[in-house]
Amino acid sequence: MVKKLFSQHYSTLKYLIRWSVIAIPVAIAIGSMVALFLWLLHLATNFRFTHSWLLYLLPVGGVVIHLLYKWYGSSAERGNNLIIDEIHQPGAGVPKRMAPLILVTTVITHVFGGSAGREGTAVQIGGSIANLFAGWFKLLPKDKQVILTAGIAAGFGAVFGTPLTGAIFALEVLAIGRIQYNALMPCLVASLIADLTVSAWGVHHTHYHIDDIATVQYFNGHQLNVSFLVLGKVVIASVVFGLAALVFSKATHTVKQVAAKSIKTDWLIPVC
Known part of the structure; x- marks a missing residue:
């Protein structure tokens, strides 16, 4: 009985240590990339507000983005769908160029006054960097699925400053209502560390004031x-x-x- 109990605790401890060692460096890299993205986005937004005439060049920005993906994008142009497919059915992998491409093209979109949300950029940055680390760590396909999910959690949690929401998003939304419990701890760790990394770089999120509601x-x-x-x-x-x-x-x-x-x-x- 004691031996069985010890074995269970040892397996749990081994699991926690292993995935912490894997998830933390991935989260730091993703958090750093997200911090750069948020900083550039802030500069781009301010620049557009002081140069309103840039809005008339939005079609030019669209052509530039199209050409970037045509010349350098390869499979990266599939965006979020590619990452989701890799989680459900690992294949050729997520290209390394996806992270810098989505970062640059999103900033270009904002410079010219286009509409582009942060969540798609965060998911692609997280998935691309996580896939890169999966190759370096030589992870098995089932472990690669977990680290990709954790990478998405890190990207989403870091870009909005909501680590818990990032973990839930990656676990539930991408699995369409079916939670991957084996990825729960890696997602929480990655999302939290990525958010702390953004803060460590001195990049701050937009704060929204909500009045108290009598409940x-x-x-x-x-x-x-x-x-x-x-x-x-x-x-x-x-x-x-x-x-x-x-x-x-x-x-x-x-x-x-x-x-x-x-x-x-x-x-x-x-x-x-």
């Missing part, structure tokens, strides 16, 4: 620190947000398909 509710004479009215509003809003996301996703795919069929010269697609 005291009485039920059967008992005081509850929750408001059922607020919860109801959150549920309704969540449904609306989900439907809006679905419409946006469908619209994006439709526009891409129509553009690909209608415009024969591919570099003109971002111009139109």
Whole structure:
């Protein structure tokens, strides 16, 4: 009994140490890249605000981005889909060029006033760097899946300063509701270390002020620190947000398909 218990604890300790040793350097590298990205993004945004005429050159920026991916992108142009495919079914891997390419092209987009979120950039930076380390560490396919998931958690958590959310995002969203429990600890460690790395570089996140909401509710004479009215509003809003996301996703795919069929010269697609 004692021997079995010792064996279980030893296996757990070995697992924790092994994945900490693997995840920490990956997270530091990702956090450093994210810090550079956020710093460049801040410079690009300020530069655009002081040079508003750059907005008229947005089509030129689109052509530059298109050419960069055409000449140097290779499979990197598949973006997030490539990383998700690698997690579910490891194949040729995630190209090393994906991280610098998405960083540069996102900054270019912001310089010219384009709309580009940070989450896609964070996922691709995290996945690309994690795949690079997986090759250096000569990880097995099942371990490569874990480190890719941890890399995504690190990128997402670091870019928004939300390590717990980054871990949950990587674990649940990418697995479509099925949590990879073997990746739980690596994701938490990677996301936290990456966020601390961004802070260590002196890069700060945007803070949003939210007013306090009265949540005291009485039920059967008992005081509850929750408001059922607020919860109801959150549920309704969540449904609306989900439907809006679905419409946006469908619209994006439709526009891409129509553009690909209608415009024969591919570099003109971002111009139109």
